[in-house]
Amino acid sequence: MLAGIKAVIVDLDGTMVDTLGDFEEALNRTLADLDLPPVTRALIERTVGKGSEHLIRSVLAHQLALPEVTGLSNVCQARSVDTLYEPAWQRYQHHYLRINGEFSAVYPGVVEGLAILKSMRLPMACLTNKPLAFAQGLLKAKALDGYFGWVFGGDSFERKKPDPMPILGTCAAMGVEPGRALMVGDSQNDALASRAAGCTVALVTYGYNHGQPVAQAPHDLLVDSLLELAQRLTS
Secondary structure, rough: OOOOEEEEOOOOOOOOEHHHHHHHHHHHHHHHHOOOOOOOHHHHEEEEHHHHHHHHHHHHHHHOOOHHOOOOOHHOOOOHHHHHHHHHHHHHHHHHHHHOOOOEEEEEOOHHHHHHHOOOOEEEEEEEOOOOHHHHHHHOOOHHHOOEEEEEEOOOOOOOOOOHHHHHHHHHHHHHOHHHHEEOOHHHHHHHHHHHHOEEEEEEOOOOOHHOHHHHHOOOOOOOOOOHHHHHOOO
16 A cells, blocks of 8 residues: 555644644634634534634634624624635734744654654655644754655645645645645544545644544545554554
């Protein structure tokens, strides 16, 4: 299964870094700016992974439907996801760029696993649905940027995972056939994109996956850490 792998593509949020704390802080600062109640971490965990636009729209829809919000004045009730999205996005960018990495932590085994993969001289790319500027900032903040020759975000291609386009584009940039690439992620977005692109897919048993068991997503391999994955590649 792993014998013919010539390149590795790694997701970021939920795969290399636990970023729920960053999302929670940036979103709640944004919601406070909009006079909306704070969001729960459980909702963020179910919602994150499909890009910032989806995250913000989902959170806005949920918060606007809360009884304490719908019971307010007609002026408040008139607010909608569409009318609030643009100011929310602007405030979210403002806050996220300032706290990026401050409330997050690298998962155990990530640094060790990446070090082994780098020693194998495998081309490596980070591919995430997170906006590229956020991804680059986080990788630098966590000293992970030196492991990757390429970094692509949710705004690097016309479509995001689970569409196969980002994986196909990443493989093209790396100069490797999709069938020779390994995608490492934590959710069905990574799994479905990999299957459609023709890549081998390894899923970590932690991460977010929209509140669903990750084992239910299509995969070739389940691992408990990137260190375990790297060890399997070298065995």
